[in-house]
Amino acid sequence: xxxxxxxxxxxxxxxxxxxxxxxxxKALLGSVAIGFIAILLLLPLVLVFKEAFAQGAAPFLAAIAxxxxxxxxxxxxxxAAIAVPLNTVFGIAAAWSITKxxxxxxxxxxxxxxxxxxxxxxxxxxxxxxxxxxNGWFGPALADYNVRILFALPGIVLATMFVTFPFVAxxxxxxxxxxxxxxxxxxxxxGASGFSTFLRVTLPNIKWGLLYGIxxxxxxxxxxxxxxxxxxxxxxxxTNTMPLHVELLYNSYDYVGAFTVAALLAMLALITxxxxxxxxxxxxxxxxxxxxx
Amino acid sequence: xSATGLKLSIPRSRHVLPGFRLSLGLTLFYLTSIxxxxxxxxxxxxxxxxxxxxxxxxxxxxxxxxxxLSFGMALVAAVIDSVFGFIIAWVLVRYRFPGKALLDAVxxxxxxxxxxxxxxxxxxxxxxxxxxxxILAEYGIRIAYTPWGVLVAMTFIGLPFTVRTLQPVLSxxxxxxxxxxxxxGATRLQTIARVVLPMLMPAILTGAAMAFARGVGEYGSxxxxxxxxxxxxxxxxxxxxxxxxxxxxxxxxxIGVVMLAASFVMLLALNGLQSWAAKRR
Numbered sequence: 001x002x003x004x005x006x007x008x009x010x011x012x013x014x015x016x017x018x019x020x021x022x023x024x025x026k027a028l029l030g031s032v033a034i035g036f037i038a039i040l041l042l043l044p045l046v047l048v049f050k051e052a053f054a055q056g057a058a059p060f061l062a063a064i065a066x067x068x069x070x071x072x073x074x075x076x077x078x079x080a081a082i083a084v085p086l087n088t089v090f091g092i093a094a095a096w097s098i099t100k101x102x103x104x105x106x107x108x109x110x111x112x113x114x115x116x117x118x119x120x121x122x123x124x125x126x127x128x129x130x131x132x133x134x135n136g137w138f139g140p141a142l143a144d145y146n147v148r149i150l151f152a153l154p155g156i157v158l159a160t161m162f163v164t165f166p167f168v169a170x171x172x173x174x175x176x177x178x179x180x181x182x183x184x185x186x187x188x189x190x191g192a193s194g195f196s197t198f199l200r201v202t203l204p205n206i207k208w209g210l211l212y213g214i215x216x217x218x219x220x221x222x223x224x225x226x227x228x229x230x231x232x233x234x235x236x237x238x239t240n241t242m243p244l245h246v247e248l249l250y251n252s253y254d255y256v257g258a259f260t261v262a263a264l265l266a267m268l269a270l271i272t273x274x275x276x277x278x279x280x281x282x283x284x285x286x287x288x289x290x291x292x293x
Numbered sequence: 294x295s296a297t298g299l300k301l302s303i304p305r306s307r308h309v310l311p312g313f314r315l316s317l318g319l320t321l322f323y324l325t326s327i328x329x330x331x332x333x334x335x336x337x338x339x340x341x342x343x344x345x346x347x348x349x350x351x352x353x354x355x356x357x358x359x360x361x362l363s364f365g366m367a368l369v370a371a372v373i374d375s376v377f378g379f380i381i382a383w384v385l386v387r388y389r390f391p392g393k394a395l396l397d398a399v400x401x402x403x404x405x406x407x408x409x410x411x412x413x414x415x416x417x418x419x420x421x422x423x424x425x426x427x428i429l430a431e432y433g434i435r436i437a438y439t440p441w442g443v444l445v446a447m448t449f450i451g452l453p454f455t456v457r458t459l460q461p462v463l464s465x466x467x468x469x470x471x472x473x474x475x476x477x478g479a480t481r482l483q484t485i486a487r488v489v490l491p492m493l494m495p496a497i498l499t500g501a502a503m504a505f506a507r508g509v510g511e512y513g514s515x516x517x518x519x520x521x522x523x524x525x526x527x528x529x530x531x532x533x534x535x536x537x538x539x540x541x542x543x544x545x546x547x548i549g550v551v552m553l554a555a556s557f558v559m560l561l562a563l564n565g566l567q568s569w570a571a572k573r574r
Binding site: 029043097118162216226230246 | 308309310311312313315316317319320323324327328329330331332334335338377380381383384385387388390394396397398399400401402403404405406407408409410411412413414415417418424425448449452468471472475476481482506509510511512513517530531533534537540542545546549552553556557559560
């Protein structure tokens with residue numbers, strides 16, 4: 001290489017690559033992006049914690065210790081503790097049947113599983129009122145036997161199950177599709193039972209993806225508002241979940257109380273986000289969702 | 294060995310793996326009882342109204358105004374989210390700066406934050422005495438308790454959809470084409486506007502459609518900030534709740550069917566967009 005070549009190369013290095021934005025554009029787009037995120041997304045989050053502690057820590061703790069608030073926390077946890085495991089079992093079954101076997105109508109089945117995501121939360125609650133309400137299909141019959149579905153725990157669980165229905169399946173299906181069937185087929189050929197094939201071959205391959213799906217499912221289950229609002233009946237201390245209790249406190253001008261429960265839910269959201277980011281970073285290869293949503 | 298010989302030598306068993314009937318049976322049972330039968334109840338319900346009754350119940354001025362508000366504002370929010378979603382995805386994929394990972398994680402906040410929490414926070418923030426509302430009030434702008442409040446809430450919940458749809462497509466986009474454009478004398482802005490943007494169009498539209506669909510159906514984050522004035526800032530999902538409280542099940546179901554039909558159309562449009570995008574690759 002001659003002297004002049006080296007000079008040209010050295011000079012070229014001082015210039016930006018042609019695919020690199022000029023500095024003014026970087027500064028402009030960067031500040032627009034950061035500003036938009038800060039104002040639209042971060043400011044509401046900061047406000048929740050500031051309002052919750054507006055009068056110090058004592059009213060915050062007192063608001064948590066309120067019996068109706070504790071009842072709401074308990075109800076939310078109970079509903080999630082029923083809905084999330086059921087949706088996990090469903091998600092595993094759906095992913096197993098769809099990815100390990102061939103049958104006609106598979107694409108349609110996947111579309112149906114995704115359906116709850118595109119239904120308005122209010123409509124998700126409405127459909128259960130139409131089935132179980134006094135004016136609905138099974139309402140009068142259930143009333144004869146004194147079985148309460150609506151305005152009680154079963155209705156809240158059903159509405160929660162509907163809105164969180166696709167989370168686990170949606171995470172597992174693309175993941176298990178990528179992993180193929182050969183490992184399970186080898187295990188089956190060697191005489192492993194179906195259950196031990198799943199437990200020892202499939203589960204280790206999908207465990208982080210499964211955890212990821214359960215994490216998102218759980219966050220939505222605890223935070224769902226619209227669907228649960230329609231079926232719950234808003235009975236204070238009895239059928240109010242945490243998000244519904246936030247609404248009740250806010251509408252009765254108990255702002256510290258409302259933002260205290262909201263802060264608990266926001267903390268849950270932050271923990272979920274942190275775990276989700278950690279899983280995406282640490283186990284990117286073992287998640288289907290690492291680059292999509 | 295010929296292919297036919299191989300086929301004949303292996304006994305034809307449909308499935309090597311066990312559990313087909315059990316897993317598919319469980320899936321179908323669960324899907325039918327939790328999703329399909331309740332949705333059927335919704336679709337069947339308005340039949341008792343008859344076609345004229347159905348039309349009469351959804352064509353009242355109040356219902357039409359609510360549908361127009363939900364669909365119209367969701368469209369505007371989807372456009373805003375697409376513009377800012379593109380800028381944010383561009384910054385996150387192409388630039389390096391400290392705190393980038395944190396900024397990236399924050400994008401998902403509207404997914405993770407319960408809608409009621411977002412609702413009361415946005416409402417307090419944009420109220421005339423709130424942090425943002427008080428600044429805007431000096432200029433005579435009111436956001437909370439007007440249709441613009443609906444727009445703010447819909448923009449909030451729709452943003453992750455546009456960013457997250459664009460990000461993977463943008464990072465897979467090779468730099469070669471941009472280099473070629475630069476070699477041929479295009480300025481940086483020309484390259485972005487005439488080369489990069491057209492290639493991202495399917496992803497931009499997909500993200501916008503998802504943000505739109507979410508905005509149309511959104512309830513929790515909107516009702517606190519909207520003020521819910523009938524025919525002005527009352528969204529369609531809230532009207533469903535109102536009808537239910539008046540025990541007008543068929544009327545509630547009629548609006549629900551319109552919204553369900555809209556989400557079906559959106560699903561079809563999304564599938565169409567995705568096959569269009571696949572064809573262009």
